Amino acid sequence: MRRSQRIAVITKLLVENPYKIYSLTDFAKMLGAAKSTLSEDLAVIRETFADMGLGKIETITGAAGGARYLPKLSNAALLARVEKICEKLEDPTRILAGGFIYLNDFASDPNLVSEIGEMFAAHFAAVEPEYVVTVETSGIPIALMTAHYLNIPMVVVRRVSQISEGSVLTVNYVSGSSHRIQTMSLARRALPVGSRVLLVDDFMRAGGTLRGLMELMTEFESEVVGMGVLIEMELASPKLVQDYVSFINLHQIDPVNQVVKAAPASWIQNSAD
Amino acid sequence: MRRSQRIAVITKLLVENPYKIYSLTDFAKMLGAAKSTLSEDLAVIRETFADMGLGKIETITGAAGGARYLPKLSNAALLARVEKICEKLEDPTRILAGGFIYLNDFASDPNLVSEIGEMFAAHFAAVEPEYVVTVETSGIPIALMTAHYLNIPMVVVRRVSQISEGSVLTVNYVSGSSHRIQTMSLARRALPVGSRVLLVDDFMRAGGTLRGLMELMTEFESEVVGMGVLIEMELASPKLVQDYVSFINLHQIDPVNQVVKAAPASWIQNSAD
Numbered sequence: 001m002r003r004s005q006r007i008a009v010i011t012k013l014l015v016e017n018p019y020k021i022y023s024l025t026d027f028a029k030m031l032g033a034a035k036s037t038l039s040e041d042l043a044v045i046r047e048t049f050a051d052m053g054l055g056k057i058e059t060i061t062g063a064a065g066g067a068r069y070l071p072k073l074s075n076a077a078l079l080a081r082v083e084k085i086c087e088k089l090e091d092p093t094r095i096l097a098g099g100f101i102y103l104n105d106f107a108s109d110p111n112l113v114s115e116i117g118e119m120f121a122a123h124f125a126a127v128e129p130e131y132v133v134t135v136e137t138s139g140i141p142i143a144l145m146t147a148h149y150l151n152i153p154m155v156v157v158r159r160v161s162q163i164s165e166g167s168v169l170t171v172n173y174v175s176g177s178s179h180r181i182q183t184m185s186l187a188r189r190a191l192p193v194g195s196r197v198l199l200v201d202d203f204m205r206a207g208g209t210l211r212g213l214m215e216l217m218t219e220f221e222s223e224v225v226g227m228g229v230l231i232e233m234e235l236a237s238p239k240l241v242q243d244y245v246s247f248i249n250l251h252q253i254d255p256v257n258q259v260v261k262a263a264p265a266s267w268i269q270n271s272a273d
Numbered sequence: 274m275r276r277s278q279r280i281a282v283i284t285k286l287l288v289e290n291p292y293k294i295y296s297l298t299d300f301a302k303m304l305g306a307a308k309s310t311l312s313e314d315l316a317v318i319r320e321t322f323a324d325m326g327l328g329k330i331e332t333i334t335g336a337a338g339g340a341r342y343l344p345k346l347s348n349a350a351l352l353a354r355v356e357k358i359c360e361k362l363e364d365p366t367r368i369l370a371g372g373f374i375y376l377n378d379f380a381s382d383p384n385l386v387s388e389i390g391e392m393f394a395a396h397f398a399a400v401e402p403e404y405v406v407t408v409e410t411s412g413i414p415i416a417l418m419t420a421h422y423l424n425i426p427m428v429v430v431r432r433v434s435q436i437s438e439g440s441v442l443t444v445n446y447v448s449g450s451s452h453r454i455q456t457m458s459l460a461r462r463a464l465p466v467g468s469r470v471l472l473v474d475d476f477m478r479a480g481g482t483l484r485g486l487m488e489l490m491t492e493f494e495s496e497v498v499g500m501g502v503l504i505e506m507e508l509a510s511p512k513l514v515q516d517y518v519s520f521i522n523l524h525q526i527d528p529v530n531q532v533v534k535a536a537p538a539s540w541i542q543n544s545a546d
Contacts, residue, residue, distance in 0.1 A: 004277045004314075005321040011284040012327055017384065030325075041277075046420055048278040052303075100437040104463055108428060110421035111290065137409045137429065144414050148383035155381060156410065164373040191376055 006031050006041050006194035012046070014057065014069035018121070019151035024180040035065070036068035042067045053077060071149050073122045074270045081115055082247055089231070089250065092258040099255050103203060103231070105143040115147020119247065120200060120228050124150075127225040131155050131191060133217070135184055135209055139201040142230060142232065146200055153199075157216060161185040171216045176206025176240045184212050186220070195222040204229040207241040231262070279314050280306050283498045287318070287330065287342035291394070292424035296339035308338070311510035315340045326350060346395045348544045354388055355520055355537040362504070362523065365531040372528050375412050376476060376504070380414040390418020392520065393473060393501050396421075400498040404428050404464060406490070408457055408482055412474040416501060419473055430472075430489060434458040449479025449513045457485050459493070468495040477502040480514040487514065504535070 009031060024035040031038070039059075046057035046067075056070040073081070085106075106112060120142065129150065134143035135157040136139045147154035159182070162167045164268060169187035197211050210218070210227055217224050232246035235253075247268065252261040264270075282304060286295060297308040304311070313333075319330035319340075329343040346354070358379075367375045380386060383527065393415065407416035408430040420427035432455070434441045443458035464470070472486050483500055490497050505519035508526075520541065525534040536542075 001321075002317075004317050006282045007277045007280050008284045008318045008321045009327065011281045012288045012322075015285050015288055016387075020384075044275075044277050045281045048274075048281045049285070052282055054282065096437060096439045098436070102437065102439055102460070102462065104429070104438060104460060105426075108426040108463070110417060110424070111293075112428060113417065114289075114421065120351075137413070137431070140410070140413045141417050141427075144383060144417060147381075148387065151383070153378075153381040154383060154414075156377070163371070164369060164375065165377060166369045166375055187375070187377060189375065190381070216442055244398070273286065 001033065002030055003037075003041060003044070006033060006038070007045060010038075010041055011045055016066065017151065018069050018071050018134060018149045021060065021066050021068045023064060026066070039065070070125070071118045073119060074192050075268070078119060078122075078271075079264060079268055081119060082268055085116075085230075086248060086262040086264060089248065089262040090260045092260060094260060095253060095255050095258060097255075099253050101250070101253055101260065104138070106230075107138055107202065110141075113141040113145050116142050117147075118228060120146040120150050120198075121149030123245065124198050124226045124228060127198070129225050130196045131198070131222075132200055133157065133191070133197045133213060134200045135159065135213060138203065142202055143200045146198070146228075150198075155186065155190050157184050157186045157213060159184055161187075165190075169216065169219050170172075171212060171219060171262070173212030173215060174208055176208030176211070176238075182208075182212065184216060186216060191222060192219050193221045195220070196225045197222050199224055199227040202230045203233070204231070204244070204246065205233045207239045207244065210244060213242040232265070274304055274306065276310075276314060276317070279306060279311070280318060283311075283314055283375065284318055287340065290424065291342050291344055291422045294333065294339050294341045296337060299339070314336070315407075343398070343445040344391045344395050346392060347402050348541070351392060351395075351544075352537055352541055354392060355541055358385070358389075358503075359521060359535040361538060362521070362535040363533045365533060367533060368526060368528050368531060370528075374526055374533065376524070377411070380411055380475065383414075386414040386418050388501060389415050389520075390420075391422050393419040393471075394422030397471050397499045397501060400471070401469060401520075402498050403469045404471070404495075405473055406464070406486060407468045407473045408429065408432065408486060411476065415475055416473045419471070419501075423471075428459065428463050430457050430459045430486060432457055434460075438463075442489065442492050444492060446484060446485030446488060447481055449481030449484070449511075455485070457489060459489060464493050464495060466494045468493070469498045470495050472497055473502075475503045476506070477504070477517070477519065478506045480512045480517065483517060484513040505538070 059067045132147040132154045165187035168185045214229045227244035229246045231248045332340045405420040406428045438460035441458045450507035502519045504521045507522045
C-alpha cells in the first residue's frame with residue numbers, strides 16, 4: 001500500500017469516530033505497514049487538517065502510541081454556522097398561532113444537527129463530561145450528535161416513564177414559562193452515580209427544564225459540568241438557571257408584522273472579532 | 274499540496290457527508306489542484322475503499338463531474354455487527370419485572386447507533402426513500418443516523434402533539450400487544466404530500482406502531498417504500514404488518530431462569546453464507 005492509500009483509510013477511521021484512540025498497532029495490523037511509516041502518515045494528516053482548519057489530530061507518542069481526531073472549530077467558522085442558523089430562524093413562515101415558533105425542521109436535518117453537535121462538542125470538550133443528558137423529545141438529535149463528537153453516551157430523561165425502564169427516579173419541576181408542574185424521570189441504571197454530565201437542549205425559555213434536569217442530576221449525585229442550549233428566547237423574563245451557554249438569542253417573534261429576529265450570542269460575536 | 278494531503282481532505286469531506294455530491298469544481302477551489310489531478314485522487318480513494326470493504330466512492334464523470342461516498346456493508350460485516358448486538362442483548366441483567374427487557378442503553382451509545390444507522394441506510398438505499406419517519410422516543414437515534422447516512426431528512430411523529438407544531442394530522446391506532454387505543458400525530462408542514470418514506474423503529478412486538486405509522490402516511494398521501502426495525506420480538510403473535518425488515522429476532526425472555534435469547538434474522542444469516 002502506498003502512503004496516499006493508507007491516508008485514505010486512516011482518515012476515514014479517525015473522522016468517523018471522534019475522540020476514539022486508534023493505536024499504531026491497530027493501524028499496523030490493518031495496513032501492513034511499519035509503525036514509523038504510520039507515524040509519518042499521521043503527521044501528514046495532522047498538519048493538513050491544522051492548515052485547513054478541519055479539526056485536530058492528536059497523536060500519542062510512545063509504546064502505546066496512537067492518534068485520535070478531535071473536532072475543533074475556529075471562532076470564525078462557529079460564527080458562520082450560527083449565522084446560517086439565524087437566517088433559517090428568521091423565516092417568517094415559522095410563526096405559529098399564539099406567537100409560537102416552528103422549530104421541528106431543525107432536528108430533522110441530519111447535516112445541520114451534525115454541525116450543531118460538533119459546535120457543542122468543540123465548546124464543551126474542555127469540561128470533560130462523561131455523559132450528555134437531555135430530556136425528550138426535541139433535544140435528542142442535538143444531544144446524540146454532541147455525544148457522537150465527544151465519544152461519550154447520551155442519556156434521555158423521560159417526561160413519562162416507561163414500563164420497560166426498571167426502577168426510575170422522578171422529580172417534579174415548575175415550567176418557567178407556563179408555571180405548570182411537570183414531571184421528569186430517569187431509569188436508575190441509565191446513569192451511574194457520581195457522573196460528570198453535560199445538559200443539552202435545543203430551546204430554552206425561562207430555563208425550567210434545565211432547572212428540573214439539574215435537580216434530577218442532584219438525585220443521581222452527579223455533577224453538572226456544563227449546560228448548553230442552541231436557542232435562547234431572550235424575551236422570556238427571569239431565568240431560572242445560570243451558567244448556561246446559549247448559541248443563539250431569539251430577540252423577537254412578532255406575529256402581527258410577521259417578523260422573527262435572531263442573532264448569534266454575544267460571546268460568539270466577541271470571540272470572532 | 275501533495276497527493277497524500279489532498280486525499281486526507283477529500284476523504285474527510287466525503288465520509289462526513291454520505292450521499293452528498295461534491296463537484297470537482299468544489300475540490301479544485303478548496304485545494305488549488307487541476308480537475309484531472311483530483312480525478313486521480315478520487316480514483317485512489319475509490320479503489321482503496323473498495324479493496325478494504327470501507328464503502329463505495331461513486332464518481333460522476335463529465336463536465337459536472339464529482340463524487341460522493343455511499344456506505345456499504347458486506348454480508349459478513351453486517352452479520353458480525355448484528356451478532357455483536359445479539360450478544361449485548363443476551364445479557365440477563367436486562368430482564369425487568371414482568372418479562373420486559375431494558376433496551377435504553379442501545380440508543381445511548383453513539384457509536385452503536387451510528388453502526389445501526391449505517392446498516393439501515395445500506396439496506397434501504399435501493400428503495401430511494403426521501404424521508405426517514407419514526408415515532409418518539411426510542412426510535413429517534415436510529416432514525417437520525419439512518420437519515421444521516423442517506424442524506425435525507427428525519428421526521429418524528431409525536432405521541433402527544435405540541436403547541437409549537439402548527440396544524441397537525443392525528444390518527445388513532447390499536448397497540449398490537451396491549452390492545453389499547455393510542456394516538457399519534459404529525460405536523461402538516463413536517464412532511465410534504467406525496468413523499469417516499471422509510472419507516473424505522475428500534476423495537477417491534479406485534480407491529481401496532483408500524484401499522485399506525487402506515488395509516489398516518491396514508492393521510493399524508495405518502496408512499497411507504499420500506500419498513501425497518503432493529504429488534505423483532507418473535508414470540509409476539511399475529512403481526513399486524515407485513516413487508517417489514519427486522520435485523521434481530523428476540524426469541525425468548527425468561528425471567529425465571531434469567532435467560533434472553535436473540536439471533537440475527539434469517540435473511541442475514543442466509544446471505545452471509
